[in-house]
Amino acid sequence: MESRLIDWLRDRLPDHPLLQVGLGDDAAVLRMAGAERIVMTTDLLSDGVDFVVGEMDPRRIGHKALAVNLSDLAAMAAQPMAGVVSLLFPHGADYQLAVGLFEGMLPLAEQFSLAMAGGDTNCWPGGLAISITLLGQVTERGPLLRGEAQPGDAVVVSGAFGGSILGRHLDVCPRVNEALALHQGYTIHAGIDCSDGLSLDLSRLAEESGRGATLDAGRIPIHDDARQLSRREADGATPLDHALADGEDFELILAVPPDEAQRMVAEQPLDVMLTIVGEVTAERGLRLRDPSGKLQELRPRGWQHG
Amino acid sequence: MESRLIDWLRDRLPDHPLLQVGLGDDAAVLRMAGAERIVMTTDLLSDGVDFVVGEMDPRRIGHKALAVNLSDLAAMAAQPMAGVVSLLFPHGADYQLAVGLFEGMLPLAEQFSLAMAGGDTNCWPGGLAISITLLGQVTERGPLLRGEAQPGDAVVVSGAFGGSILGRHLDVCPRVNEALALHQGYTIHAGIDCSDGLSLDLSRLAEESGRGATLDAGRIPIHDDARQLSRREADGATPLDHALADGEDFELILAVPPDEAQRMVAEQPLDVMLTIVGEVTAERGLRLRDPSGKLQELRPRGWQHG
Numbered sequence: 001m002e003s004r005l006i007d008w009l010r011d012r013l014p015d016h017p018l019l020q021v022g023l024g025d026d027a028a029v030l031r032m033a034g035a036e037r038i039v040m041t042t043d044l045l046s047d048g049v050d051f052v053v054g055e056m057d058p059r060r061i062g063h064k065a066l067a068v069n070l071s072d073l074a075a076m077a078a079q080p081m082a083g084v085v086s087l088l089f090p091h092g093a094d095y096q097l098a099v100g101l102f103e104g105m106l107p108l109a110e111q112f113s114l115a116m117a118g119g120d121t122n123c124w125p126g127g128l129a130i131s132i133t134l135l136g137q138v139t140e141r142g143p144l145l146r147g148e149a150q151p152g153d154a155v156v157v158s159g160a161f162g163g164s165i166l167g168r169h170l171d172v173c174p175r176v177n178e179a180l181a182l183h184q185g186y187t188i189h190a191g192i193d194c195s196d197g198l199s200l201d202l203s204r205l206a207e208e209s210g211r212g213a214t215l216d217a218g219r220i221p222i223h224d225d226a227r228q229l230s231r232r233e234a235d236g237a238t239p240l241d242h243a244l245a246d247g248e249d250f251e252l253i254l255a256v257p258p259d260e261a262q263r264m265v266a267e268q269p270l271d272v273m274l275t276i277v278g279e280v281t282a283e284r285g286l287r288l289r290d291p292s293g294k295l296q297e298l299r300p301r302g303w304q305h306g
Numbered sequence: 307m308e309s310r311l312i313d314w315l316r317d318r319l320p321d322h323p324l325l326q327v328g329l330g331d332d333a334a335v336l337r338m339a340g341a342e343r344i345v346m347t348t349d350l351l352s353d354g355v356d357f358v359v360g361e362m363d364p365r366r367i368g369h370k371a372l373a374v375n376l377s378d379l380a381a382m383a384a385q386p387m388a389g390v391v392s393l394l395f396p397h398g399a400d401y402q403l404a405v406g407l408f409e410g411m412l413p414l415a416e417q418f419s420l421a422m423a424g425g426d427t428n429c430w431p432g433g434l435a436i437s438i439t440l441l442g443q444v445t446e447r448g449p450l451l452r453g454e455a456q457p458g459d460a461v462v463v464s465g466a467f468g469g470s471i472l473g474r475h476l477d478v479c480p481r482v483n484e485a486l487a488l489h490q491g492y493t494i495h496a497g498i499d500c501s502d503g504l505s506l507d508l509s510r511l512a513e514e515s516g517r518g519a520t521l522d523a524g525r526i527p528i529h530d531d532a533r534q535l536s537r538r539e540a541d542g543a544t545p546l547d548h549a550l551a552d553g554e555d556f557e558l559i560l561a562v563p564p565d566e567a568q569r570m571v572a573e574q575p576l577d578v579m580l581t582i583v584g585e586v587t588a589e590r591g592l593r594l595r596d597p598s599g600k601l602q603e604l605r606p607r608g609w610q611h612g
Contacts, residue, residue: 002610020343020449021449021451024452024514025382025451025452025453025514026347026378026381026382026452026498026499027345027346027347027378027379027381027382027384027440027442027449028345028346028347029343029344029345029382029444029449029451030343030344030345030346031342031343032338032341032342032343032344033342035338036337036338036339037326037335037336037337037338038335038336038338039333039334039335039336040333040334040336040388040390040423040424040439040441041332041333041334041390041424042390042392042424042425042426042437042439043392043426044392044393044394044426044428044435044437046394046428046430046432046435047430047432048430048431048432049428049429049430072332072333073333075332075333076331076332076333076335078333082346084346084347084348084439086348086349086350086437086439087350088350088352088435117346118346118347118348119348120348120349120350122350122352122355123355124352124353124354124355124433124435125354125433126352126353126354126432126433126435127430127431127432129350129352129394129430129432129435129437131348131350131392131426131435131437131439133346133348133390133392133437133439134333135346135441136333138335143326143327143333143335145327145331145335146330146331146332147330147331192332193332208330208331304308
């Protein structure tokens with residue numbers, strides 16, 4: 001399948017100024033002139049965990065696999081440069097599955113000017129696995145790290161949270177351009193993307209900064225999907241529970257100096273809503289503040305990678 | 307397992323001048339000053355195909371996974387820079403399996419000054435899969451490509467071929483330093499590493515150059531493992547058959563102008579033997595020349611990725 005897939009891809013991949021040598025050699029050759037610092041990120045997605053082959057259009061699976069990696073570049077406020085895609089197919093997998101995966105990836109690569117630089121394709125007795133590694137260029141504002149949140153910073157999020165399993169977890173819209181625009185226009189101390197759950201990812205940002213955070217229950221933007229899921233399921237989880245723990249929202253979670261955060265939400269410079277949902281605290285751990293002002297400890301919940 | 311593994315790794319990974327930010331953020335941040343061109347390569351290895359979990363020491367599996375990727379950098383004559391490692395574990399996998407894999411990788415990373423920059427770890431219902439992506443720096447001599455072999459070039463190989471399944475396929479010694487030394491000291495037109503089979507990989511180099519190649523049956527260095535395998539198996543495959551088709555030798559296959567090739571084998575500048583095994587031809591396809599000088603067509607054989 002590999003050589004046929006390479007031929008198919010070679011016909012479809014546009015020339016890219018970064019790529020001196022693309023598919024077909026032992027490695028791609030990338031022109032790096034001007035990039036003093038780059039970021040490198042990788043995500044491995046698998047059948048039965050991140051998608052279900054047979055139940056989903058391969059194009060949506062391919063789109064998701066690339067989008068979640070782009071979301072990690074967004075979390076670093078880095079400009080996408082190049083990526084490689086490795087695929088592990090079940091023995092006897094249909095060639096159309098491979099084509100479908102790439103048909104889902106290529107429009108996204110084009111949208112973000114990402115050079116598709118190569119990959120590896122193999123068959124095995126197991127299920128489909130997709131491993132993608134991306135390089136991104138750090139802008140002159142530097143990378144946006146997790147570890148530099150300061151006490152008193154506002155916690156600002158893009159979009160709304162919860163219930164992504166109803167479909168949004170596949171149709172991920174990576175916040176690359178949003179992150180670049182915010183990083184350029186505002187002072188931001190720290191950032192992460194929400195892949196595993198708002199409370200869990202915020203706790204990671206806070207932990208990495210040696211800080212904690214308080215979330216305002218009444219200010220968290222809850223997605224309609226979270227409400228729908230809460231109504232549909234009989235497990236007693238509220239829409240807020242879903243917003244805090246579901247994950248795969250792939251929105252930005254930012255620690256922003258309070259004045260800058262006020263300016264950000266007043267100006268609303270993006271197509272997606274920005275909301276202040278809490279603040280970074282000197283005291284470690286997460287807390288949830290209910291509308292009456294009462295604080296309770298919040299256990300970070302979300303998707304643990306095992 | 308992921309957070310425990312990150313803690314374990316953070317304790318063991320030495321500081322590396324390339325790494326501004328290593329494990330624990332959404333992406334690694336790499337300092338690139340001076341690297342005008344880099345190469346990017348990826349390989350995905352899986353249980354039952356490249357190794358067998360339970361039958362092999364995890365350290366040998368980890369060593370192999372990183373070594374085959376380093377071999378791709380060798381094939382480009384690039385200096386290893388940084389890498390990311392993604393692991394897909396069967397549900398319930400022992401933490402010691404993960405530690406063992408990295409115990410196999412870390413000495414190799416240190417040997418080749420490779421910055422271990424991050425990765426991704428997940429569990430799923432399937433078997434173990436290991437995806438590694440490496441970056442390498444192109445030297446001032448440029449990358450060593452597959453596609454620039456010229457008719458009349460000698461085909462030069464390092465080491466000996468065949469029978470790697472007896473153990474060498476795990477204890478891969480990537481020819482990084484050898485490739486860098488040869489690329490620095492001699493004019494080389496094209497190169498590839500032998501991962502899938504001497505005849506198959508040579509045919510890829512020739513194809514990519516729009517050329518063919520003739521191999522001298524009597525000059526191909528046949529590994530003792532190939533002889534042992536030929537004796538052991540009753541399928542009639544000769545030691546030469548094994549040398550031509552087994553693969554996973556991870557030796558260098560180079561197209562070298564004839565005078566340079568003569569100088570190379572006379573000087574033998576490496577610890578491993580260099581041998582002229584044939585020549586590049588204007589006519590496409592592979593041919594095998596027997597000791598009497600008779601030519602026959604040689605069908606490229608080796609490991610097809612499916």
